[in-house]
Amino acid sequence: MxxxxxxxxxxxxPTAWYNIVADMPTPPRPYLDPRTRAEVTVADLERLIASELARQELSRERYIExxxxxxxxxxxxxxxxxxxxxxxxxxxxxxxxxxxxxxxxxxxxSHKPNSAVPQAYYNFKQGVKRLTTETGAGQWGSALAFAGRHFGLDVDVYMVRVSYDQKPYRRLMMHTWGASCYSSPTDRTASGRAALGRDPHCMGSLGLAISEAVEAALAEPETTRYCLGSVMNxxxxxxxxxxxxxxxxxxxxxxxxxxxxxxxxxxxxxxxxxxxxxxxxxxxxxxxxxxxxxxxxxxxxxxxxxxxxxxxxxxxxxxxxxxxxxxxxxxxxxxxxxxxxxxxxxxxxxxxxxxxxxxxxxxxxxxxxxxxxxxxxxxxxxxxxxxxxxxxxxxxxxxxxxxxxxxxxxxxxxxxxxxxxxxxxxxxxxxxxxxxxxxxxxxxxxxxxxxx
Ligand SMILES: Cc1ncc(COP(=O)(O)O)c(C=O)c1O
Structure with missing residues (x-):
């Protein structure tokens, strides 16, 4: 049979993640600072994300435990x-x-907690108290809410307004795991207020929700870091x-x-x-x-x-x-x-x-x-x-x-x-x-x- x-x-x-950059014939070009066009370093990224994650982002090691x-x-x-x-x-x-x-x-x-769990863990180890993030359809926000709960972290999720309205169950999952979920654009950030000023009925977008979550993290550097659910290495x-x-x-x-x-x-x-x-x-x-x-x-x-x-x-x-x-x-x-x-x-x-x-x-x-x-x-x-x-x-x-x-x-x-x-x-x-x-x-x- x-x-x-x-x-x-x-x-x-498996007990290690695989970093394909080690084996790529042409590794990706470096990230650049949008204002100065200088190459972004681990120290630059550390202001936004946990130090270990910043290190992993630019790492060329083939396997990471x-x-x-x-x-x-x-x-x-x-x-x-x-x-x-x-x-x-x-x-x-x-x-x-x-x-x-x-x-x-x-x-x-979904697959999203595969990264939400280590992201919450490294932030917790560093003494971070609060995580901010964005979510589109709600999968990533729920994953970070679930992962943050395991390490006693506060989690603030900026959810694209159209999904916030259409997907109440994802929002409820986040609440169940103890996270806060805001309909983006919000009036909590300058990016959100600017968008609402242009259009009070703005339904939001993932790019805007990312801006809000990043801004919220940068505003509290002592306690807060940003987490992203995709794109980054x-x-x-x-x-x-x-x-x-x-x-x-x-x-x-x-x-x-x-x-x-x-x-x-x-x-x-x-x-x-x-x-x-x-x-x-x-x-x-x-x-x-x-x-x-x-x-x-x-x-x-x-x-x-x-x-x-x-x-x-x-x-x-x-x-x-x-x-x-x-x-x-x-x-x-x-x-x-x-x-x-x-x-x-x-x-x-x-x-x-x-x-x-x-x-x-x-x-x-x-x-x-x-x-x-x-x-x-x-x-x-x-x-x-x-x-x-x-x-x-x-x-x-x-x-x-x-x-x-x-x-x-x-x-x-x-x-x-x-x-x-x-x-x-x-x-x-x-x-x-x-x-x-x-x-x-x-x-x-x-x-x-x-x-x-
Ligand atoms: C079920 C599911 N699959 C795929 C994706 C796409 O994301 P990624 O390209 O990071 O896997 C998402 C993103 O929210 C998702 O929820």
Missing amino acids: KSKKFILPETLM IPEEVQQIYRIWRPAPLVRATGLEKALDTPAKIFFKNEGVSPVG HVLLHQTITGEEAIRQMEMAEAEADVIIGCVGGGSNFGGIGFPFLRKKLCEGKQLRVVAVEPESCPKLTRGTFGYDIGDVSGYTPLIPMYSLGHDFQPSAIHAGGLRYHGAGSIISQLLHDGLIEATSVGQTETMRAGILFARTEGIIPAPESTHAIAVAIREALQAKEEGRERTILFNLSGHGTIDLYAYEQHLAGNLVDYLPSDEEIARTASQVIRP
């Missing part, structure tokens, strides 16, 4: 299962083998626990992945599953493809510009070398809120620029059809973000069928969608449409990306 899922014993949970305290909390849900999607394979009548890594089993429902580093586990589990399944797929907001779950497999390509010459999937409506990797851009709207973050649509790009209101971000992290951007990974985009209706098929064949209702990876796994499986060839596909199921049922309701009612920004729309903010 074929095994359905591959469970790694707790004793074999996972502290025992972090491993203890990971063990609440890790190792996460690797599952063979036999139901989906059957429905597609494909010769391809499809596997997925189920990161939806965390208490929060240390966040992707922490997520590599996913790929490290998956490598061991694919061995248990006696299978070798030909193609590894993940959706991309800022790039953390994609990097998390992809980087340890890329190590095999970079260091052992293995033939495999790593495919990043983004929404057609926010196509930074497939239609963006490779250069420098800021990560927020007010310029509190460093200039980051990345594929970006320009920091004022306003993605349309697709349900995959976690993928509505203008740029991708610097490592992913450099890897794409160097042809070491691929990128593709999918429209909202195709992703939701994929989500429904997955729910009906595998039982799990996926997060709207994760349906992007499923849609491309399906494309790959159907192509294998057309070519009459075997192919082993692995994708990251970054989260479950039980709290995103509104998206499913809208899809089932036939109300969802695709949004394809025109070249003119893309050009409008592309000039904000500074070419190096």
Whole structure:
């Protein structure tokens, strides 16, 4: 009988994160100060984030040990299962083998606590009392609320107003774990007040919420630090626990992945599953493809510009070398809120620029059809973000069928969608449409990306 899922014993949970920068033929360019254009140092970053995280951000060490305290909390849900999607394979009548890594089993429902826990831990060790952060769809805010609780930290989450209104359950999860959650723009920060001054009904954006959270942290340097849920190198580093586990589990399944797929907001779950497999390509010459999937409506990797851009709207973050649509790009209101971000992290951007990974985009209706098929064949209702990876796994499986060839596909199921049922309701009612920004729309903010 074929095994359905591959469970790694707790004793074999990886004890180090993988830093792909050590193996990249061209490491990403440095971050720059947006005002002076000087290279950003660990000391600069320490004003914003915990010192150890600042060190990890610029580190070139290949492996970084996972502290025992972090491993203890990971063990609440890790190792996460690797599952063979036999139901989906059957429905597609494909010769391809499809596997997925189920990161939806965390208490929060996604991969986000893989980084929230170490971020809370290093801040706690440093004596920080309060964390500030932003959240779009609410997954990251809930993850930091959950992680902060373990170390007795106060957590202030600036949640994009449109999601704050649409997703009361995410907000309630944050409250349950003891965090404060503010509808951004707020009148607590200069960035928020300026936005409200321009438009009192402003629905907010992720870039604006980041500005608010950073500003709030910088205002209380003695007690407070900022945390980010994606984009930055240390966040992707922490997520590599996913790929490290998956490598061991694919061995248990006696299978070798030909193609590894993940959706991309800022790039953390994609990097998390992809980087340890890329190590095999970079260091052992293995033939495999790593495919990043983004929404057609926010196509930074497939239609963006490779250069420098800021990560927020007010310029509190460093200039980051990345594929970006320009920091004022306003993605349309697709349900995959976690993928509505203008740029991708610097490592992913450099890897794409160097042809070491691929990128593709999918429209909202195709992703939701994929989500429904997955729910009906595998039982799990996926997060709207994760349906992007499923849609491309399906494309790959159907192509294998057309070519009459075997192919082993692995994708990251970054989260479950039980709290995103509104998206499913809208899809089932036939109300969802695709949004394809025109070249003119893309050009409008592309000039904000500074070419190096
Ligand atoms: C379930 C889920 N998947 C994916 C993402 C995208 O983020 P990242 O690219 O950092 O993995 C998010 C972001 O909120 C998310 O909630």
